[in-house]
Amino acid sequence: MNMFSKATKLVVATALLAGLSTASMAKDKVYKWKLATTWGPTLSPFIDAPENMAKLVEEMSNGRLIIRVDAANKHKSAFGILDMVKGGQYEMGHSASYYWKGKDIDLLPFTTMPFGMTAPEQYAWFYYGGGLELMQKAYAKHHVLSFPGGNTGNQMGGWFRKEVKTLDDLKGLKMRIPGFAGEIMAKLGLTVTNIAPGELYTALERGTIDALEWVGPGMDINMGFHKVAPYYYTGWHEPATELQFLVNEKAYNKLPKDLQAILLTAMKISSYNMYIQNYDMSATAWSKIATEYPDIKIKTFPKPIMDAMKQANKELLTEMSKDHPLLKEVLDSQAAYQKKAREWTKMSDYLYLKDNL
Amino acid sequence: MNMFSKATKLVVATALLAGLSTASMAKDKVYKWKLATTWGPTLSPFIDAPENMAKLVEEMSNGRLIIRVDAANKHKSAFGILDMVKGGQYEMGHSASYYWKGKDIDLLPFTTMPFGMTAPEQYAWFYYGGGLELMQKAYAKHHVLSFPGGNTGNQMGGWFRKEVKTLDDLKGLKMRIPGFAGEIMAKLGLTVTNIAPGELYTALERGTIDALEWVGPGMDINMGFHKVAPYYYTGWHEPATELQFLVNEKAYNKLPKDLQAILLTAMKISSYNMYIQNYDMSATAWSKIATEYPDIKIKTFPKPIMDAMKQANKELLTEMSKDHPLLKEVLDSQAAYQKKAREWTKMSDYLYLKDNL
Numbered sequence: 001m002n003m004f005s006k007a008t009k010l011v012v013a014t015a016l017l018a019g020l021s022t023a024s025m026a027k028d029k030v031y032k033w034k035l036a037t038t039w040g041p042t043l044s045p046f047i048d049a050p051e052n053m054a055k056l057v058e059e060m061s062n063g064r065l066i067i068r069v070d071a072a073n074k075h076k077s078a079f080g081i082l083d084m085v086k087g088g089q090y091e092m093g094h095s096a097s098y099y100w101k102g103k104d105i106d107l108l109p110f111t112t113m114p115f116g117m118t119a120p121e122q123y124a125w126f127y128y129g130g131g132l133e134l135m136q137k138a139y140a141k142h143h144v145l146s147f148p149g150g151n152t153g154n155q156m157g158g159w160f161r162k163e164v165k166t167l168d169d170l171k172g173l174k175m176r177i178p179g180f181a182g183e184i185m186a187k188l189g190l191t192v193t194n195i196a197p198g199e200l201y202t203a204l205e206r207g208t209i210d211a212l213e214w215v216g217p218g219m220d221i222n223m224g225f226h227k228v229a230p231y232y233y234t235g236w237h238e239p240a241t242e243l244q245f246l247v248n249e250k251a252y253n254k255l256p257k258d259l260q261a262i263l264l265t266a267m268k269i270s271s272y273n274m275y276i277q278n279y280d281m282s283a284t285a286w287s288k289i290a291t292e293y294p295d296i297k298i299k300t301f302p303k304p305i306m307d308a309m310k311q312a313n314k315e316l317l318t319e320m321s322k323d324h325p326l327l328k329e330v331l332d333s334q335a336a337y338q339k340k341a342r343e344w345t346k347m348s349d350y351l352y353l354k355d356n357l
Numbered sequence: 358m359n360m361f362s363k364a365t366k367l368v369v370a371t372a373l374l375a376g377l378s379t380a381s382m383a384k385d386k387v388y389k390w391k392l393a394t395t396w397g398p399t400l401s402p403f404i405d406a407p408e409n410m411a412k413l414v415e416e417m418s419n420g421r422l423i424i425r426v427d428a429a430n431k432h433k434s435a436f437g438i439l440d441m442v443k444g445g446q447y448e449m450g451h452s453a454s455y456y457w458k459g460k461d462i463d464l465l466p467f468t469t470m471p472f473g474m475t476a477p478e479q480y481a482w483f484y485y486g487g488g489l490e491l492m493q494k495a496y497a498k499h500h501v502l503s504f505p506g507g508n509t510g511n512q513m514g515g516w517f518r519k520e521v522k523t524l525d526d527l528k529g530l531k532m533r534i535p536g537f538a539g540e541i542m543a544k545l546g547l548t549v550t551n552i553a554p555g556e557l558y559t560a561l562e563r564g565t566i567d568a569l570e571w572v573g574p575g576m577d578i579n580m581g582f583h584k585v586a587p588y589y590y591t592g593w594h595e596p597a598t599e600l601q602f603l604v605n606e607k608a609y610n611k612l613p614k615d616l617q618a619i620l621l622t623a624m625k626i627s628s629y630n631m632y633i634q635n636y637d638m639s640a641t642a643w644s645k646i647a648t649e650y651p652d653i654k655i656k657t658f659p660k661p662i663m664d665a666m667k668q669a670n671k672e673l674l675t676e677m678s679k680d681h682p683l684l685k686e687v688l689d690s691q692a693a694y695q696k697k698a699r700e701w702t703k704m705s706d707y708l709y710l711k712d713n714l
Contacts, residue, residue, distance in 0.1 A: 059618035118706055120636050128637035154705035234708040261416035272629040279477050280485035283701040306712055344640035348511035349475055350710045351591040355663055357703050
């Protein structure tokens with residue numbers, strides 16, 4: 001039984017196809033985004049966080065959201081990420097919030113703070129202590145959303161040519177230590193400079209500088225600093241460096257709800273993953289330093305120096321937050337949470353480790 | 358211009374709908390799964406991990422994978438999870454791997470081990486040190502996939518009515534401490550028992566037992582143990598209790614690739630999230646204990662006791678793994694990774710905390 005004429009069947013088939021593709025369009029629309037990072041294309045584990053995030057998004061969305069990751073050598077604007085995401089040239093960015101302190105001091109505290117929280121404490125602050133809400137508040141004036149983007153864990157305090165025993169030993173030392181930690185060191189009488197990564201080793205070898213801080217064993221060992229500056233100090237200034245994902249607000253709002261959920265989840269898990277990845281990388285690199293470079297002398301700054309750093313930190317923060325109520329609100333929130341969480345850290349992991357080193 | 362008769366339009370519309378629903382079927386098929394947990398419906402944060410996982414899966418899959426979470430009061434088989442997932446009554450489970458040690462000793466070490474790794478060390482072992490592969494290997498004979506399902510962080514060593522100063526003080530003590538840690542305590546001369554949670558307080562108050570371990574401040578404070586046993590010992594036996602998601606292998610293999618990616622991601626992020634959630638819960642509870650219950654005496658077991666526990670642990674593990682090559686392979690892998698990672702933990706967080714308590 002043929003209910004339709006041949007011509008009508010053709011029309012039906014055509015209408016069917018047209019209807020199908022229209023109906024699927026909204027649901028299967030492919031969003032193509034671009035993400036700009038501060039990092040070079042091989043700077044593991046920093047570059048891995050956005051790349052793994054993009055891969056996960058593509059898999060989970062079945063190809064409906066594709067994010068192209070541009071490393072710094074591509075867009076040539078390592079420190080222009082915030083502006084590019086704000087302006088919409090890139091829907092997303094991956095960088096570190098404390099790089100924008102010259103542009104907007106309120107954005108400083110979302111990466112890490114000297115003498116601040118450790119990684120689990122800071123994640124607890126972000127997700128259960130109001131930190132994430134404060135970060136959105138600080139970025140709202142830029143019409144950008146911001147999320148944790150990967151933690152390095154505790155960074156080392158740096159390499160010194162000579163042992164530092166007293167505050168006097170620090171005075172006049174030339175050290176490469178950029179950013180807020182550099183301001184603390186300047187207060188202690190050091191001459192603080194910044195030097196491009198490629199020139200660091202030579203500067204240290206020739207005595208142009210007496211000390212420098214870089215990151216941690218995973219990245220430091222490749223630079224060879226231990227050959228000329230064997231005193232390797234433990235960390236104080238970046239206890240839990242958290243990178244950030246930035247998302248253009250308008251672009252985010254255009255995504256359907258399921259893709260928003262996929263994007264949020266992929267960013268959050270990539271952040272946790274980088275923390276664990278770098279834990280492994282640091283542990284692996286450290287185990288090689290200890291066996292292959294036994295001449296490295298591991299030191300912790302003596303208490304009077306630590307106390308002076310803490311005092312300088314406190315004074316600088318008070319001064320900086322005086323005319324910046326939102327910065328003050330964030331710093332107060334962090335200090336209160338740290339006080340509470342540190343008691344538990346002491347009771348749990350610290351005392352456990354003390355008996356199991 | 359009307360190209361179709363009224364009757365033809367109706368037929369076209371019907372065909373269109375039929376065509377649409379057939380074409381979308383494969384792609385939009387809804388999978389309805391069930392997950393059984395060991396926990397009661399309000400046991401936060403344990404129950405939150407599977408519930409949040411299921412919620413995320415539903416959002417990210419736009420309702421294409423729905424997982425119903427059944428708490429223990431529903432399926433009445435708190436310790437039957439592995440069997441139910443294996444048998445296919447439930448596609449998924451959420452429990453703790455060390456509960457299956459009586460069934461299959463190879464499954465013991467994937468939750469936590471006495472004197473073992475801390476949470477970040479253990480996550481690094483799972484994801485970058487071969488741990489996850491070993492876990493799949495151990496569960497393969499049960500045709501079940503297994504994934505980290507949420508970490509409690511470091512658990513406390515328990516509540517004691519009297520201070521424990523020497524090994525002799527331990528001998529003859531009656532303690533509620535189940536599982537593998539109980540075997541260690543038995544080796545030290547304690548009389549070890551297990552008692553249902555609802556009867557713990559009364560048993561401790563009446564002196565039926567002299568000590569017990571439960572979890573940590575978040576859950577302990579509600580039980581009131583501090584009122585009758587004020588000596589609260591820091592942890593040694595469960596430094597990083599990781600719960601597990603179990604997935605029936607056949608059910609998993611039937612999912613399309615994007616839903617597999619969504620499920621894997623949702624499980625992994627729920628695991629990390631529970632670690633951070635419990636960090637916050639423990640810190641919050643602890644801050645209340647310290648201010649509201651100043652009479653609690655925080656203690657760490659003296660070194661000779663710790664050493665005896667470590668020795669007993671070692672002997673028991675050697676004995677247990679003698680005839681179990683896979684268990685031995687896992688324990689060796691954990692020990693090697695812990696040795697490497699602990700050096701870095703010491704250099705980074707431990708030394709940092711030492712100066713910032």
